[in-house]
Amino acid sequence: MRSRAEVIGKALLAAFAAASFWGISTASFAADSRGVKIPENDPRIVGNFDYGVCRGTNPKCYHDGWMTNRLNMVLLYTRTAGPRHANLGPALAPGLNPPLTAAHIVQNAIIKWMGDQGVGVDYTEDVNALAGALGPGSTYKAVIFASTSRDTLWKHGTAVVPARAVDTTTGAHLDAGKTALRQFMRAGGGFVAIHNAFGTEYNWPYYEGLLGNANYYDHGQFQNGTVNIVARQDSSTDGLPGSFGFKDEWYNLVPFPTKVKFLATVDENSLATKRTVHPGHGNFHPVAWCQYYDGGRAWMTTLGHDRDAFTDGSGFPGQAQFKQLIVNGILSAMGNKPFCVTDERDRDED
DSSP: OOOHHHHHHHHHHHHHHHHHHHTOOGGGOEEETTEEEOOTTOTTOSOOOOOSSOEESOGGGBOTTSOSOOOSEEEEEOOBSSOOOGGGOSOOOSSSSOOOOTTOHHHHHHHHHHHTTTOEEEEEOOHHHHHHHHSTTOOOSEEEEESOBBSTTSOTTTTSSGGGGGOGGGTOOTTHHHHHHHHHHHTTOEEEEEGGGTTBOTTOHHHHHHTTSOOEEEOOOSEEEEEEESOOSSTTTTTOOSEEEEEEOOOEESSOOOSSEEEEEEEGGGOSOOOSSSOOOTTOEEEEEEEEETBEEEEEEOOOOSGGGGSTTSOOTTHHHHHHHHHHHHHHHHTSSOOSOOOGGGOOBO
């Protein structure tokens, strides 16, 4: 086990490297064993917007005690309103917990992985079912958005006849899913974003803030890279090696996340193709982070493109470490493990 000094030293080196790459004074960085903070004058940050909520790493932004009867369960949401990752399998039938097949790799994996932790998983791709499940009094501890896409929370097809958009007797509340997610967070719920949950609800500022003031812009090739853990003292990274190989698309982000605790990065020097249009994120390219948001907990990772990453025993590079990161991230967002712990001097909030 490394000493605290060694851990701090590694985090500082990562911060200094990022500062050197971007030409920023290292004095503007704050780093310790709990992670690295990016200064707000970093040129990668094209916007650090006010989402009208309390957000950041300070637990005062969490609404503790609002719901005291939550069950040890999560809701998995995989609806796609645009591109669909192959690891999700065919679109699911309406309702809660419709039949799955072997092709539903992500759903089957999360049900199994969380079941091994004693956590129940309900799942759906029905936005009406989501709205009902996350509405007032929801007893889920967290909701997981796994490779959702586009306007996944919009109730498509209801208002073909314009009059129905204002006819409340027809159930034409077209954005009930958005309302339910917002109220779920405000009641102290947990949110987990996996992979193409970045690439979802581009034009809803609240959701962009929920992702940590971040969203998908583009990516390079699906390729091997090296993941570095930059927050070793966190329940979601506990037990992971300092670095491990993995294979993914390595999303570039606009905006760049702010006021979050960074958990893991990818070493861009390990990537053969760093970008398409976006210039990349240099020596600090985050792939996992966490924050408190509008009363709830939010844990995010851009990793999880390939089906084999969700398949135990597949031989996929870094599969076991990815699984551990996902499981512990979900458990922390649920509140079953300590969440996004930071030193007081390094806490951010709006």
